[in-house]
Amino acid sequence: xxxxxxxxxxxxxxxxxxxxxxxxxxxxxxxxxxxxxxxxxxxxxxxxxxxxxxxxxxxxxxxxxxxxxxxxxxxxxxxxxxxxxxxxxxxxxxxxxxxxxxxxxxxxxxxxxxxxxxxxxxxxxxxxxxxxxxxxxxxxxxxxxxxxxxxxxxxxxxxxxxxxxxxxxxxxxxxxxxxxxxxxxxxxxxxxxxxxxxxxxxxxxxxxxxxxxxxxxxxxxxxxxxxxxxxxxxxxxxxxxxxxxxxxxxxxxxxxxxxxxxxxxxxxxxxxxxxxxxxxxxxxxxx
Amino acid sequence: xxxxxxxxxxxxxxxxxxxxxxxxxxxxxxxxxxxxxxxxxxxxxxxxxxxxxxxxxxxxxxxxxxxxxxxxxxxxxxxxxxxxxxxxxxxxxxxxxxxxxxxxxxxxxxxxxxxxxxxxxxxxxxxxxxxxxxxxxxxxxxxxxxxxxxxxxxxx
Numbered sequence: 452x453x454x455x456x457x458x459x460x461x462x463x464x465x466x467x468x469x470x471x472x473x474x475x476x477x478x479x480x481x482x483x484x485x486x487x488x489x490x491x492x493x494x495x496x497x498x499x500x501x502x503x504x505x506x507x508x509x510x511x512x513x514x515x516x517x518x519x520x521x522x523x524x525x526x527x528x529x530x531x532x533x534x535x536x537x538x539x540x541x542x543x544x545x546x547x548x549x550x551x552x553x554x555x556x557x558x559x560x561x562x563x564x565x566x567x568x569x570x571x572x573x574x575x576x577x578x579x580x581x582x583x584x585x586x587x588x589x590x591x592x593x594x595x596x597x598x599x600x601x602x603x604x605x606x607x608x609x610x611x612x613x614x615x616x617x618x619x620x621x622x623x624x625x626x627x628x629x630x631x632x633x634x635x636x637x638x639x640x641x642x643x644x645x646x647x648x649x650x651x652x653x654x655x656x657x658x659x660x661x662x663x664x665x666x667x668x669x670x671x672x673x674x675x676x677x678x679x680x681x682x683x684x685x686x687x688x689x690x691x692x693x694x695x696x697x698x699x700x701x702x703x704x705x706x707x708x709x710x711x712x713x714x715x716x717x718x719x720x721x722x723x724x725x726x727x728x729x730x731x732x733x734x735x736x737x738x
Numbered sequence: 739x740x741x742x743x744x745x746x747x748x749x750x751x752x753x754x755x756x757x758x759x760x761x762x763x764x765x766x767x768x769x770x771x772x773x774x775x776x777x778x779x780x781x782x783x784x785x786x787x788x789x790x791x792x793x794x795x796x797x798x799x800x801x802x803x804x805x806x807x808x809x810x811x812x813x814x815x816x817x818x819x820x821x822x823x824x825x826x827x828x829x830x831x832x833x834x835x836x837x838x839x840x841x842x843x844x845x846x847x848x849x850x851x852x853x854x855x856x857x858x859x860x861x862x863x864x865x866x867x868x869x870x871x872x873x874x875x876x877x878x879x880x881x882x883x884x885x886x887x888x889x890x891x892x893x894x
Contacts, residue, residue, distance in 0.1 A: 472742065488740065495742040504748060508755045512763065519766040524773035538767050555756070558764035562756045606748075611741060615748025619756075622749075 456598065458689050465578060465685045467601040468497035468609065469585075483599050497609055499585075504606035507569040511562070537565060541724065548728045551735035553627075559731075560724050563616065568720035570606040571677055575709055575716070578684045607677040607719075610670065617670035620727050624665065627734040636737070665730050669723065676719050680712050863891035 456464070463485060470482040472495030481498075482488040488495060518534035527535060541561045549556050581604040586597035606612045628637045641658040642651050687708060690701030867887055 468744075491742070492740060493742045495740055495744070496747060497742070497744040500744055501747050501751070505751055508751060512755060512758055515759070515763045515767075519763045522766045522770035524770045524777055534767065535771065538764075539771070542768075555760060557768075558760035559756045561764065562752075562759045566752075566755065609744065611744035612748045614741065615745040616752055618745065619749045619752045 461689060462682075462685055464598065464601065465582065465603070466682075468603050469499040469601045471496045471498050482601075497603070497611055499601070499603050500606045500609040500612050503573060503604055504566075504570055504612055507573070507606070508562075508566050511565050511569055515561075515565070537561070544725060545728055548725065549732045549735075551631075551732065553731070553735070555623075556728060556731055559623075560728055563620075563727050564720055564724035567607060567616070567673065567723050568717065570612070571716040571720055573605045574608070574677060574680055574684065574712060576604060577705070578681070578688050605677060605681055607673055608681045610674045610678075613674040613677075614666075614670040616673075616723070617666040620669060620730060621666035624730050624734040627731060631735050632737060665726075669726055669730075673719050673723050676715055680708075680715055683708055684712075859891050859894050862894055863887055866890060 467485045467488060470488045470491065471480070472482060472488075472491035473479050474482075474487065475490050482491060482495070514530070515534055518530045521528075522531060538561060541564055542557055545557045545560050582600070582602040585602035586600045589595040589600035590597045603609065628640075632640065641662070642648070642654055644654055644658060646654050684705065687701050687704045690697045690704070693701075
């Protein structure tokens, strides 16, 4: 598939999103290469990331909603069993870490966990399959050069996606902090700890950093882990163009990395959920 | 990697998904889970109650059984006592009857003896008279000596 393009072009191609945005000249349209994407700046939409993330979220909700509708307190079926297992797992974590009373947190945690898990799982699809399909589709239907069809299939390797989730969590943290402690209480918490009122500037700086670092670390941890994993898959995929020996080695490496990566996929989804719960719990606590 | 509108899109999607999950997914599942929990708890309590009832019934039956045994024993004892009484009564009646018969026999015998004695007396007196008659033959007048003869006969 790499054809005549160089390894760096191959990697570059794999790391570029299918982007719709505002061109420097003011009109809106799809970007044709990485430079155009870069020029769009903030006014760009990563169509592939959003497409897959919406699709996976919809699949999650569809399946769980179906199970929820057919829920019985008698003997559960297969789907219900699975759904119950996931729900109880999430519920246990929420009960363990979240001490206040809030009906939003448990469904939020379930959504975060399963949605992120599904998005991470896209990493296990061999890196060339879906982009190649998209390239063929773009070539055949839209008459585009396949090399200019960009298609990233793992939403969580897009910082926008992880930051979007973290932003929502951050907004909720602020909302509940203000709601539980009052605006004054929340500001006092930021201003008068840990050094008392005479260390106010230092307090503000420390608490502010600690507050901001929560969503930032949330977004960067997930993004970093998945981006690195994806990058290794791409590097392994480069071996396939190096003849039969390198290709075989690549196959073995890909299998090994995929198996190990399952752990990361699950772990990162779990960590994202647990940290969300913990951060929201902290927002509910008086210090 | 640009930070762009994608971020906002993702945030909005997240909010929508969470709201959907909160409204339509989580509550029915939790309801069913709690319902099942309650069902199981109820079932266990029911089983516990059943066990207790069984125990109670067993104890009841045991008590009834021992009562019945006691009653049977009482009845048996009473019957024994009654039987003994009947036998005793019968014995007593028999002895009495025997005594009565014996006495009657005694009286009969006495009467017979008396009659025989009377007869004997008459006969003896007759024999004595006859003897005396023979000895004295004509010398003695039976009519004249009747007093003496009667006296003799009375002495027998």
